[in-house]
Amino acid sequence: MKKYLLTPGPTELPARVLLAMAHPIIHHRAPEFLPVLEQAREGLKWLFKTKNEVLILASSGTGAMEGAVTNFLSKGDKVITVNAGKFGERWGQICKAYGVEADVINVEWGQSVDPEKIKEALQKNPDVKGVYFQATETSTGVVHPVKEIAKIVHDNSNAIVVVDGITGVGVFDLPMDEWGIDILLTGSQKALMLPPGLAFIGISDRAWKLNETSTLPRFYFNFSKELKNIVKNQTAYTPAISLIIGLGESLKMMKEEGLENVYKRHTLLAEATRKGVQAMGLKLYAPKSPSNSLTAAVAPEGLDSGKIISSLEKDFGIRIANGQDQAKGKIFRVAHMGYYDKSDILFMLASLEIVLNKLGYKVESGIGVGAAEKVFIA
Numbered sequence: 248m249k250k251y252l253l254t255p256g257p258t259e260l261p262a263r264v265l266l267a268m269a270h271p272i273i274h275h276r277a278p279e280f281l282p283v284l285e286q287a288r289e290g291l292k293w294l295f296k297t298k299n300e301v302l303i304l305a306s307s308g309t310g311a312m313e314g315a316v317t318n319f320l321s322k323g324d325k326v327i328t329v330n331a332g333k334f335g336e337r338w339g340q341i342c343k344a345y346g347v348e349a350d351v352i353n354v355e356w357g358q359s360v361d362p363e364k365i366k367e368a369l370q371k372n373p374d375v376k377g378v379y380f381q382a383t384e385t386s387t388g389v390v391h392p393v394k395e396i397a398k399i400v401h402d403n404s405n406a407i408v409v410v411d412g413i414t415g416v417g418v419f420d421l422p423m424d425e426w427g428i429d430i431l432l433t434g435s436q437k438a439l440m441l442p443p444g445l446a447f448i449g450i451s452d453r454a455w456k457l458n459e460t461s462t463l464p465r466f467y468f469n470f471s472k473e474l475k476n477i478v479k480n481q482t483a484y485t486p487a488i489s490l491i492i493g494l495g496e497s498l499k500m501m502k503e504e505g506l507e508n509v510y511k512r513h514t515l516l517a518e519a520t521r522k523g524v525q526a527m528g529l530k531l532y533a534p535k536s537p538s539n540s541l542t543a544a545v546a547p548e549g550l551d552s553g554k555i556i557s558s559l560e561k562d563f564g565i566r567i568a569n570g571q572d573q574a575k576g577k578i579f580r581v582a583h584m585g586y587y588d589k590s591d592i593l594f595m596l597a598s599l600e601i602v603l604n605k606l607g608y609k610v611e612s613g614i615g616v617g618a619a620e621k622v623f624i625a
């Protein structure tokens with residue numbers, strides 16, 4: 248059976264990227280590797296919209312998250328974190344592991360954080376070193392107001408703005424320098440059309456200043472060491488060479504499409520998906536601020552979302568994701584970030600209609616697909 252991956256990471260890979268990665272291995276200290284890394288480096292600056300270097304790490308996204316704590320803070324420092332789901336919770340867990348005191352702003356699942364809450368927390372703790380949050384909270388499908396938060400943080404404190412953009416970068420605009428995002432990080436397996444295994448982190452001058460006085464223990468994720476290397480088109484340790492070759496190709500594809508068109512495509516696919524599931528009578532889990540990277544929909548009353556997910560897999564070879572923790576069994580999550588097109592959305596919605604009907608939830612054939620078609624025709 249033909250397989251389709253519509254999970255919020257890993258995501259589908261273009262044949263061009265797969266073929267690029269089949270290139271024989273190059274030694275990373277050999278002259279042939281320098282232009283490969285240089286091209287990836289320039290491409291990442293273009294994608295992050297920053298004049299500063301974007302470091303390339305051999306790890307999943309969480310490695311960059313951990314490094315975003317250990318390279319800028321010291322034991323006993325205070326930070327603010329936003330916990331609106333699983334990934335926001337992770338910022339708090341990393342801080343705890345390193346003895347950093349986190350003032351956690353808890354947000355109801357499915358809601359985005361109110362920037363005023365961050366302002367209040369900053370006024371209560373004017374000496375916080377950083378504000379850590381997500382661009383998209385992937386566990387609930389919500390998008391946080393990154394631009395507004397960055398402004399509030401800079402207007403009210405000297406804290407750095409740290410954005411986990413793992414499901415934001417390459418989906419919607421997150422111009423680092425223009426918005427004053429001090430740290431922006433992402434992983435390879437979401438919108439960047441690559442397998443898992445790389446993390447990327449852009450760092451502002453303000454954050455580099457903090458790095459000079461930060462004393463938390465670190466070894467592998469040592470960003471000042473990585474910076475010294477990347478300016479020479481090198482990495483401190485053996486890089487994931489094949490993945491970096493793939494990155495060169497995926498960045499090339501994004502450049503060919505044009506960044507604004509990449510964002511427009513994601514907006515269109517997300518809009519069609521939302522309209523499609525709503526036309527089937529399903530509710531969005533994050534109705535007020537849904538992200539364009541994935542759609543989280545609430546399963547019909549009395550129907551375990553796990554059944555929808557396993558039926559889609561069994562009958563159509565489509566893999567989507569369940570909810571996590573409190574949302575498990577209640578919602579399903581369909582990703583449309585990275586290598587996806589209109590045809591993927593139409594196929595997924597049609598399959599979902601069939602599966603829902605088979606599971607006893609009556610949906611008029613074509614009603615979801617029709618709603619998506621209208622978005623594409625308009």
Ligand SMILES: *Cc1c(COP(=O)(O)O)cnc(C)c1O
Pocket residue numbers: 255256307308309310334381383384385411412413414434
């Ligand atoms: C996927 C994801 C992560 C975790 O990334 P790993 O690559 O699994 O370490 C972190 N934050 C967000 C918002 C994500 O979507």
